Structures are given as C-alpha cells and as structure tokens.
Amino acid sequence: MTLTAPTSQAEGAIDLLMDAQRRWDDALRIAELLAVDPNGLGGARVRAGPGPARERWLRCCRELTPDADYRTVPGAADQEVFSGGLDLIATLTEGKSVYLPGQLSKGGTLVIRMAEQIVPAAAQAVATRLDEGGDDFLLLLLDEGEEGAGPLRALSDRLAFELRLDGIPMAFLEDSETGPGDIAKARRRLEKTMISDRLINILGKACFGCGVLSLRVQQFGVRTALAAAALADRPEVTEEDVAEAARLILPSRVVPQEEEEEAPSPREKEPSDTAPEGHEEPPTSDAEEPTEAPHEEDLSGDDALAETILEAVKSGAVSLSTTTLGSASPKNRMRSNGRTGAVARSRRDGRPVGTAPGDPRRGDRLDVLATLRAAAPWQKLRPPPASQMLIRIYPSDFRVTRYAHKAGSSVIFVVDASGSSAMQRLAEAKGAVEALLAECYSRRDRVGLVAFRGEAAEEVVPPTRSLTRARRAMAGLPGGGGTPLASAMERAFAAALAERQEGRRPLIVFLSDGRGNIDLSGAPDRAAAQRDAESMAALFAEQALDILFFDTSKRPSDRVQALAGAMNARYLPLPYANGELVSSAVGEERRKLMAKSG
Amino acid sequence: MTYPFSAIVGQDELKLALMLAATDPSMGGVLALGDRGTGKSTAIRALAALLPEVPVTDDPYVDPAPSAKTKKAPVVDLPLGATEDRVVGALDLEAALVRGERRFQPGLLAAADQGFLYIDEVNLLEDHLVDVLLDVAASGQNVIEREGLSIRHPARFVLVGSGNPEEGDLRPQLIDRFGLSVEVRTPTSIEERLQVIRRRQAYDADPAAFCEEWAAQDAIMRDRIVAARDALPSTAIPDEVMEKAAALCIALGTDGVRGELTLTRAARALAAFEGEDGATLDHVRRMATPALRHRLRKNPLDDSDSGARVARAIGEVLG
Numbered sequence: 001m002t003l004t005a006p007t008s009q010a011e012g013a014i015d016l017l018m019d020a021q022r023r024w025d026d027a028l029r030i031a032e033l034l035a036v037d038p039n040g041l042g043g044a045r046v047r048a049g050p051g052p053a054r055e056r057w058l059r060c061c062r063e064l065t066p067d068a069d070y071r072t073v074p075g076a077a078d079q080e081v082f083s084g085g086l087d088l089i090a091t092l093t094e095g096k097s098v099y100l101p102g103q104l105s106k107g108g109t110l111v112i113r114m115a116e117q118i119v120p121a122a123a124q125a126v127a128t129r130l131d132e133g134g135d136d137f138l139l140l141l142l143d144e145g146e147e148g149a150g151p152l153r154a155l156s157d158r159l160a161f162e163l164r165l166d167g168i169p170m171a172f173l174e175d176s177e178t179g180p181g182d183i184a185k186a187r188r189r190l191e192k193t194m195i196s197d198r199l200i201n202i203l204g205k206a207c208f209g210c211g212v213l214s215l216r217v218q219q220f221g222v223r224t225a226l227a228a229a230a231l232a233d234r235p236e237v238t239e240e241d242v243a244e245a246a247r248l249i250l251p252s253r254v255v256p257q258e259e260e261e262e263a264p265s266p267r268e269k270e271p272s273d274t275a276p277e278g279h280e281e282p283p284t285s286d287a288e289e290p291t292e293a294p295h296e297e298d299l300s301g302d303d304a305l306a307e308t309i310l311e312a313v314k315s316g317a318v319s320l321s322t323t324t325l326g327s328a329s330p331k332n333r334m335r336s337n338g339r340t341g342a343v344a345r346s347r348r349d350g351r352p353v354g355t356a357p358g359d360p361r362r363g364d365r366l367d368v369l370a371t372l373r374a375a376a377p378w379q380k381l382r383p384p385p386a387s388q389m390l391i392r393i394y395p396s397d398f399r400v401t402r403y404a405h406k407a408g409s410s411v412i413f414v415v416d417a418s419g420s421s422a423m424q425r426l427a428e429a430k431g432a433v434e435a436l437l438a439e440c441y442s443r444r445d446r447v448g449l450v451a452f453r454g455e456a457a458e459e460v461v462p463p464t465r466s467l468t469r470a471r472r473a474m475a476g477l478p479g480g481g482g483t484p485l486a487s488a489m490e491r492a493f494a495a496a497l498a499e500r501q502e503g504r505r506p507l508i509v510f511l512s513d514g515r516g517n518i519d520l521s522g523a524p525d526r527a528a529a530q531r532d533a534e535s536m537a538a539l540f541a542e543q544a545l546d547i548l549f550f551d552t553s554k555r556p557s558d559r560v561q562a563l564a565g566a567m568n569a570r571y572l573p574l575p576y577a578n579g580e581l582v583s584s585a586v587g588e589e590r591r592k593l594m595a596k597s598g
Numbered sequence: 599m600t601y602p603f604s605a606i607v608g609q610d611e612l613k614l615a616l617m618l619a620a621t622d623p624s625m626g627g628v629l630a631l632g633d634r635g636t637g638k639s640t641a642i643r644a645l646a647a648l649l650p651e652v653p654v655t656d657d658p659y660v661d662p663a664p665s666a667k668t669k670k671a672p673v674v675d676l677p678l679g680a681t682e683d684r685v686v687g688a689l690d691l692e693a694a695l696v697r698g699e700r701r702f703q704p705g706l707l708a709a710a711d712q713g714f715l716y717i718d719e720v721n722l723l724e725d726h727l728v729d730v731l732l733d734v735a736a737s738g739q740n741v742i743e744r745e746g747l748s749i750r751h752p753a754r755f756v757l758v759g760s761g762n763p764e765e766g767d768l769r770p771q772l773i774d775r776f777g778l779s780v781e782v783r784t785p786t787s788i789e790e791r792l793q794v795i796r797r798r799q800a801y802d803a804d805p806a807a808f809c810e811e812w813a814a815q816d817a818i819m820r821d822r823i824v825a826a827r828d829a830l831p832s833t834a835i836p837d838e839v840m841e842k843a844a845a846l847c848i849a850l851g852t853d854g855v856r857g858e859l860t861l862t863r864a865a866r867a868l869a870a871f872e873g874e875d876g877a878t879l880d881h882v883r884r885m886a887t888p889a890l891r892h893r894l895r896k897n898p899l900d901d902s903d904s905g906a907r908v909a910r911a912i913g914e915v916l917g
Contacts, residue, residue: 040802079677086692124677124718131639154719157635191803200795201788213784216635219795365681368691369745391698 020168026248027057028176030161033227033248034138035064035183037190038109040223041160042130043139045115045152048165054142056173057165058111061140063175064183068136069108075142076117083125107135116145116152123154130158160220162252178231186230193230195222195237202239205306206246210254210313217253221245243309250313358400370399409507409590410446410463410499414492416512416552417453418483426451429511430474432582433461446504448495449474452488455522459491463499482524485516486532493536496545505593507546509586510569513553514560537566548589550574550582599805603644604815606637607794611780615888616645617819619756619777621826622867625860626777627735627757629720629892636782638760639675642716646673648816650824652712672713674706674755676723676731686730689745702749707740710755720759720772728772731757735775774853777860778885779892781905826870833870835862835877843882846915850908852893861889879916886912 034041048054062070073081080087084102091098103110104125112118118126130139141155156162203221207213224245229237357374360366375397385392415429433447447470448463461473496506519528540547547569551560556573564571572585606613615628630638651668676685687705694700706715717723717731734740740753759776773779785791801808840862847857864885865877874881891904 091692121677121680124675128675197792197796200792204788204791208786213633213786214635215784215791215794218791219798222795222799368689368694372694 016167017169021172023164024053024168024172024174027163027165028060029244030163030248031057031061031064032176032178032183032231033224034061034161036186036227036230037223038136038138039133041220041227043141043159044161044163045141045143045156045159046163046165047143048163049144051165052170053165053168053173056175057163058140060175061109061138064178064180065109066180068138069106070111071103071108072111072113073103074117075112075114076119077122079119079121079125082122104129104137107137109138109140111140111142113142115141115143115155118152118155123152127154127158130155157214157216160224160249182231185233186227189233189235190226190230193226193235193237195226195229199225199237199239199242202306202309203242203246205303206250206309206313209306209310210250212250212253217249220249224249239305243305246309246313254313354402355399356402357396358398359395360398360400365401365403367399367401371397374399409594410448410496410504411507411509411586411590412448412450412463412492412495412499414450414452414488414508414510414512416483416485416488416510417451419513428582432509432586433470433474435583446499450488450491450495452484452491454482454484455518456484457488457491459495463495482518483512483516484518484520484522484529485512485514486520486529486536487518487522488512489533489536489540490520493539493543493545497543505546507548507586507590507593508540508569509582510547510549510564511552511574511582512550512560514549514551514557514563515553533563534566537563540567540569544568546589546593548572548585550585599809600643600647601640601801602809602812602816603641603648604819605797605801605808605812606641606644607797608785608790609637609641609782611888612638612641612782613645615778615780616641616758617823618864618867618871619758620645620649621823621871622830622863623754623756625863625867626775626856627759629773629776629779630758630760630782631779631892632760632762632782633784634762636784638758638782639716639718642714642758643673646671646714648820650820672710674710674713674715676706676715676717676727680706680727682726682730685727686740687742687749689747700746702742702747704751707734707753707755708751711751711753713755715755715757717757717759719761721761721769723772725769728769732772732775770853773892774856776892778864778888780888822871825873826867829870829873830866833866833874833876835866835869839865839877839879839882842879842916846882846886846911847890849911849915850890850894852890853895857890857893861885864889883912883916886916 030044034044046054046057079085080100080102082103084100084105087098087100112126126139129137139155139159141152141159143152145152200218200222203225204218207218207221221242222245225237225241228241228244229235232241234241355367355370371393372391375391375393378394378397379391382392382394413429413433415426417426429449433449446463446465447461448459449461449470451458451460461470464470492508496508499506514533516529516533517524517526519525520532521528545567547564547567549560549564549567549569549571551557551564551571551573552575553560554575556575561571570589572581574581603613612628612630615630619625619628647670649671652671654667654669683705685706687708688703690699690701690703693703715731723731734753735755735757738752738754740749740751742749757776760782785794840858843861843865844858847861850857861882862877865881868881868885869875869877887905887908891908894904894907
C-alpha cells in the first residue's frame with residue numbers, strides 16, 4: 001500500500017489493522033496453549049459479538065483437540081443444567097423421572113454462550129468446578145455484554161486468558177499451523193518441563209508492575225510459560241516464554257494507577273463511557289503498593305528483563321483501549337440482553353408472595369403443591385396417567401410462585417468541580433456521599449459521583465454500596481478549570497439508565513452553578529455548551545428521571561432555574577456551602593421516592 | 599485428594615482461627631475478609647479433610663440414632679444465588695409427583711451438619727437467606743414448616759464467610775454473628791509467592807505423594823484439635839481475666855454482649871489448643887483483635903482501621 005501523504009487518519013487505520021492481525025495471532029496462540037494445559041489454565045473469556053472471527057476461533061479450538069468432548073450451553077440456563085438434577089418439566093410432561101446429567105460432571109470443553117447472562121448460582125457451581133480442576137476441563141465463556149463486574153467476574157478470575165475478537169477482517173482469519181499431533185506431543189512433554197525460580201520471580205515482578213497482586217495470575221503466567229516451552233519442545237522455560245506469557249495474560253488485568261496531575265490524555269472525542277476499566281493512560285507512576293516489596297539478590301539483569309516485559313504488556317494494554325473505543329458507541333450500552341437479564345433475575349428474587357397460573361418453562365418457579373391441587377379435581381375426566389405418575393398434569397395446571405423484590409434506590413451526585421468555589425462544592429458532595437453510604441445499612445442502596453471540570457466529566461465513583469471504595473475514589477479529587485456541564489449530564493444520564501436497568505430507582509443530584517462553558521466536544525464555546533446542556537435536559541425530562549438541582553451560584557440565576565425546569569428537577573438554591581442541607585434534602589427526596597415506588 | 603492443611607503457606611491468622619472454630623463451634627465461626635483468590639476455600643476444605651470423621655445418620659428425619667459408619671466432616675458451599683428451597687430443604691418433588699409421597703428433601707443446611715458451611719461473598723447474600731442462616735446458626739436446628747411438611751433436624755455447623763469490603767459493606771447483624779474475623783491478604787513477598795507456586799506444582803504433579811509427605815504434620819494438627827476439644831470443658835478462665843476482657847469490650851464500645859462471650863470463649867479455646875490449664879491475660883490479648891475487630895460501631899468520621907482501634911484499646915486496657 002503506497003501513501004503519498006500519510007495523514008493521521010490513515011495511520012490510525014493501519015494501526016487498527018495491525019492490531020487486529022496481532023489479536024488474531026494471539027488468539028490462535030492462546031488456543032494452542034489451552035489445548036496443551038487446560039487443567040492449569042482453566043480456559044478463556046472471549047469478548048466479541050457473534051461473527052465469523054468468534055466462530056472460526058471456536059472451530060480452531062475444537063480441531064486442536066478432536067478427541068475431547070465439546071458441548072455448548074446457554075448462559076441463562078438454570079443451575080441444574082450445570083450441576084445436574086431433576087429436570088422438573090420433562091418429568092412432569094413425560095411422566096417419569098428425567099435427570100439432567102450436569103454439564104460440569106465430565107471433562108472436555110464447555111462453551112457458555114451469552115455468558116453475561118449467567119445466574120450467580122450457576123456461576124458459583126462453575127467456579128467450584130474450575131477450582132477442583134482435572135479431567136482436562138476447559139471453559140470458554142462467550143461474553144457479548146458490556147463491561148462491569150457481576151457473577152462473570154468470579155469466573156474470569158479463574159481463567160487465564162481474555163480475548164477480544166471484534167473488528168477482525170475476515171481476510172485475517174487464517175488457521176494456525178499447529179495440529180492435534182503437535183498438541184498431543186506437547187502434552188506428554190509438559191510434565192517434565194521445568195522452570196527456574198528466577199523466571200517465576202520475574203513473572204511476579206511483571207505482575208506487580210501492572211498492579212496485579214493476585215497470586216493466581218502469577219500462577220497462570222507460570223503455567224502458560226511451561227505450556228509454551230512444551231510446545232516448542234524445550235525442556236526448560238526461557239525468557240522468551242516468560243515474556244510471551246506475560247504479554248498474553250496481563251494486559252486485560254492491568255490495574256489503573258493513580259493518574260498524575262494534568263496528564264494530557266489522547267482521549268477520543270466520543271464520550272468513552274464504554275472504555276474498559278483499567279485502560280486509561282498507560283501508568284507512568286509506580287504502583288501504590290509493593291514495588292518496593294520484592295527483595296532479590298540479582299538486580300540488574302532481572303530488572304531489565306522485567307522492564308522489557310512490562311513495556312510489552314503496557315503497549316498491549318494501550319492498544320486494547322484504542323480498539324474498543326471505536327467499536328462501541330454509547331447507544332449500544334442499553335442493549336436488549338441487559339434488559340433480559342434484569343427481568344430474568346427479578347423472576348426469582350425476593351420474598352414469595354403468592355401463586356398464579358404460569359409457565360415454569362419461562363423461568364418462573366414451579367409451585368408443586370398448587371399445581372397438584374389444580375390438577376386433582378380433573379383426574380376422573382382425563383385419560384389415565386402415564387407410566388409411573390399417579391396423576392395426569394396438563395400445562396393449564398401449572399402454577400408458579402410470584403416474588404416481590406423490593407428495588408433499591410440509587411443516588412448519583414453530579415458535582416461541578418470547576419472554577420474557584422470547586423473545593424467547597426466538592427467537600428459538600430463528598431460529605432453527603434459518605435453520610436449516605438454510612439447510613440445505608442440497607443444494602444440495596446447505591447451511591448455514585450460524577451465530577452466535571454476541565455474538558456470533560458469523569459465518573460469518579462461508579463454507583464456502589466461500599467464506603468471504602470467511594471472514599472478511595474474521592475480521595476484525590478482536584479478542582480478548577482472550565483465547566484463541561486453537558487458532558488457531566490451525559491455521564492449521569494448513562495449511569496441513571498443503567499441503574500434503572502438493574503431495577504433500581506435513581507435519584508440524580510446536581511451541585512452546580514449551571515454555567516457550562518465547555519460543550520460536548522470539549523471546545524470552550526459557551527453558546528454551544530448552553531445548547532448541549534439544554535438538549536441533555538430535555539432527554540432527562542423525557543426519561544422522567546428524578547432530579548434535585550442545587551444551584552450553587554452566589555445569586556439564584558434565572559438561567560439555572562430554567563435549566564432545572566427543563567429537566568423537571570426540584571430546584572434548590574444553595575449559595576453558601578452547606579453539607580447538612582444537601583444531606584438532609586437528599587435523604588428526604590430519597591424517602592419520598594421509596595414511598596412512591598413501594 | 600484435598601490439598602493438605604499443613605502445606606498451606608502463610609495465612610497463619612486464618613489457619614489458627616479455623617482450628618479454634620473447629621475446637622469450639624459455639625464460638626460462632628470465622629469471617630475472612632480480604633482479597634480474592636487467597637486460598638480461603640482451600641484452607642477450609644483442607645481443614646475439614648484433616649478433622650476426625652463424623653458419624654453418619656442414615657435417615658436423620660426418621661431415626662436420629664447414629665449408625666456405626668463415619669464420613670469426613672462435610673464442607674458445603676452456599677452459592678450466591680441459592681434459593682431458600684435449596685438451602686433449607688423442601689418437598690421431594692420426585693416422590694410427590696411420581697409416588698404421591700410427602701418426603702423431605704434435605705437442603706444445604708442438612709448437608710452441612712457437623713461440618714462447615716462456607717459462604718463466599720457473604721456481603722452479597724440475599725436478605726431473606728441471611729435471616730434463615732442467622733436463626734439456624736444460633737440454634738443448631740433447622741425447622742421447616744411449609745408445603746405440608748413439619749420437620750426439625752440438627753444443623754450444627756461452623757459458619758465460614760469470606761468477602762471483600764470493597765464490594766459492599768456487610769450487614770452488621772450478620773457479621774456480628776461470626777465469632778472471629780481475620781484479614782486475608784495476598785502475599786506480596788517474592789519468596790513466599792515462589793514457595794506457594796512450587797508447592798502447588800508439586801501437588802499437581804503427584805497429589806498422592808504430596809499428601810503422603812504432609813500426612814504426619816496434618817496428623818499432629820488433628821491430634822491437637824482433638825485434645826483441645828477434650829480439654830475445653832475443664833479449661834478455666836479466672837475472674838480477673840474475664841474482667842479485663844469485659845473492660846476491653848467496654849472501652850471499644852462493642853454492641854451487645856456477644857463481644858465478651860466470643861473473646862472469653864476464644865481465649866479458652868486458644869489455651870486448650872496450646873495445652874494450657876487455663877486462659878491467661880496473654881490469651882485474651884492475642885484473641886482480642888480477631889474476636890472484636892468486626893464488632894466496632896462504624897464511625898464515618900474515624901478513618902482508622904478497626905484493627906488499629908482494637909490494638910490501641912488493648913494497649914490501654916491490658917497494658
């Protein structure tokens with residue numbers, strides 16, 4: 001490809017393509033390593049939408065171990081599907097006991113599709129199976145969901161690799177040259193492959209350098225390096241093996257270090273609220289904890305190696321972030337699978353409150369006695385029951401239990417950290433957040449904080465119940481700079497809708513003087529900023545969100561009042577710093593909300 | 599083949615707490631707070647494997663007399679999304695549908711009898727399950743009145759919970775029920791990590807040989823626990839020591855009396871475990887932090903760690 005005048009756009013495109021090629025190559029390599037040591041590596045989490053890249057990769061995995069048992073299971077399946085148990089519906093319809101064997105009972109490869117919908121009980125069962133290991137059990141999670149924790153986290157902690165297969169052109173999808181014969185030989189060699197203490201320690205240092213303390217991750221690194229050596233028919237692990245292992249395992253686990261003040265970020269103009277956590281600027285400052293902890297004798301050579309490894313890992317982490325920013329837009333955040341998840345969960349959450357006709361096949365819980373009672377009076381009129389059953393049950397007899405799940409509330413603070421009175425406002429907000437969390441013994445409530453200053457807004461505290469986490473996130477909050485109000489509103493909007501998805505009632509609390517002067521694109525254009533803020537306000541009103549707007553300007557401003565009105569917010573002037581007023585007003589509003597939702 | 603208890607590297611605070619909880623189950627179990635993936639579950643399973651076997655009851659709901667058979671102390675995981683039916687037990691559906699019998703299908707609480715009930719991520723546990731567990735853990739009995747069943751069966755287990763405070767604060771009523779709390783941290787020393795990895799490798803390479811190698815150590819631990827259990831009833835705690843324990847609890851402002859009860863029980867268990875006749879001030883001092891650190895009333899204005907507060911109070915009251 002010849003370029004007469006390379007532009008930055010063209011360079012960007014080439015970067016993306018090279019990155020895609022590299023990701024595919026890594027994916028093939030990971031498939032090989034997993035085939036060599038499934039017990040030690042656990043499996044992989046595959047983040048991709050449905051498409052040719054993902055299917056091709058699964059096929060590659062399967063072809064590497066043609067003798068292994070290969071099964072697929074939907075993520076939302078009941079726990080019995082995984083652990084085994086009585087198949088209730090089949091039993092009722094067929095008239096004899098039908099058992100589900102349980103997908104975890106045998107070895108081989110288990111693929112969980114739409115794994116982001118997995119229910120906690122099932123996730124636990126799978127996690128326990130991974131802990132036990134053995135039988136060459138390999139788990140492949142196909143995750144189509146957005147970022148975030150949830151039951152999937154417990155599983156991905158126990159899997160060595162995470163792959164991203166989005167955005168890989170079909171032309172790149174070649175098969176690897178390794179065949180099942182090579183895998184079988186490598187497996188036999190694996191037992192006798194050795195690794196020195198020195199290299200184990202270097203992996204440890206690489207982990208620390210990325211802020212990853214978990215011992216399990218270091219162990220994955222060791223097993224990966226051993227598998228790599230076995231594949232290359234080497235009796236002992238080399239530095240290259242270790243570097244490769246670090247590069248494959250660490251980038252998806254890098255923990256963001258504390259950002260240095262005013263580090264200019266090459267952020268995309270799109271509001272990147274889907275950027276994966278942990279992929280902010282490559283950390284230049286040291287990890288907070290233990291880079292001083294490792295004491296070793298040989299300093300120079302090992303440290304240099306560890307540094308080289310770290311650089312490779314970090315460049316991997318950066319390129320991961322640039323690829324995902326392009327592929328997802330904020331609209332994708334509320335996709336239908338998220339909604340299904342929320343509904344499915346709510347079917348069985350909470351206290352049972354009565355019985356109603358329903359279909360247990362759709363996820364509701366069968367109430368056996370009520371079903372039997374419904375069927376009993378009709379027995380004389382029905383044909384005799386099937387083989388072992390004593391009564392004949394028709395689908396119209398099914399009765400299911402209804403549950404009442406009391407939705408929790410959520411408070412999202414949006415705090416103006418710009419201008420000179422920033423520190424006061426921040427202090428009030430911080431105080432209110434902590435006070436709310438401290439009194440939240442009811443664990444269903446969450447509190448979050450979006451702060452805005454400079455060019456953009458930042459979700460400082462994602463909605464959480466943990467006082468510890470909130471405190472830590474708010475600790476280094478600085479003030480000053482321009483006012484990107486619209487951008488903050490956008491963040492809060494996304495957070496509020498996400499809370500709603502999960503069945504909570506969000507309350508948004510603004511602390512601002514309403515004078516945005518940075519518009520959504522990050523440019524200091526006051527008129528554009530005002531327009532952006534007004535269109536966001538209209539969105540808020542459209543969604544009927546509950547909002548409290550504290551006007552912190554010295555004199556209550558008409559413009560701010562108008563903005564609050566456009567959002568259908570409750571407007572409260574707050575010219576002087578008054579943390580108590582904020583706390584009590586928020587508390588009162590929250591109680592009103594909870595009373596309304598009942 | 600479970601990984602041997604004595605082969606676990608580090609985690610001394612956790613191991614001691616588990617052994618004392620096994621010595622005196624009335625103390626209330628162990629809460630392990632801290633990082634993920636630190637081998638908490640491994641430690642519990644290893645301990646259960648090490649303990650003496652427990653008698654098997656063929657059909658506890660019909661004839662509670664134990665048979666001559668024994669089995670290993672059970673370790674039951676309480677899954678996050680467990681429904682009440684699975685935990686408490688319910689009508690045996692197959693028997694009901696196929697044979698029209700009203701039979702009780704035991705749940706996880708029954709399975710955990712005489713063993714351990716392990717709750718991972720205890721801070722995420724559903725409220726109504728928490729209520730059930732609190733009742734059963736306190737009374738040692740599971741009472742079921744539903745779906746036409748009226749059953750009562752023993753459910754004596756050591757409750758072990760793990761959790762990460764970063765993920766959400768724990769409900770005070772629940773954590774108060776745990777006897778001891780320990781902090782579990784991922785080892786950060788390079789040598790310790792190396793040792794963990796090497797031992798794990800040895801175990802994976804040949805589990806039988808590895809367990810054989812550590813069998814003697816495990817046997818010593820088992821004998822100590824058994825001896826401690828036997829000695830416990832006759833382990834005294836002098837009045838002066840009890841008064842100091844009470845003074846410590848008052849100084850820390852722990853809610854209720856459970857703090858003192860646990861502290862004195864823990865001190866006695868420790869004394870018995872170490873082969874002493876009676877509990878001394880030193881035993882109280884050593885057990886104060888695990889027994890009290892999770893019972894302090896949370897003060898949002900006080901940033902200091904609970905462990906530090908207890909240490910300060912120990913210095914003041916016990917000298």
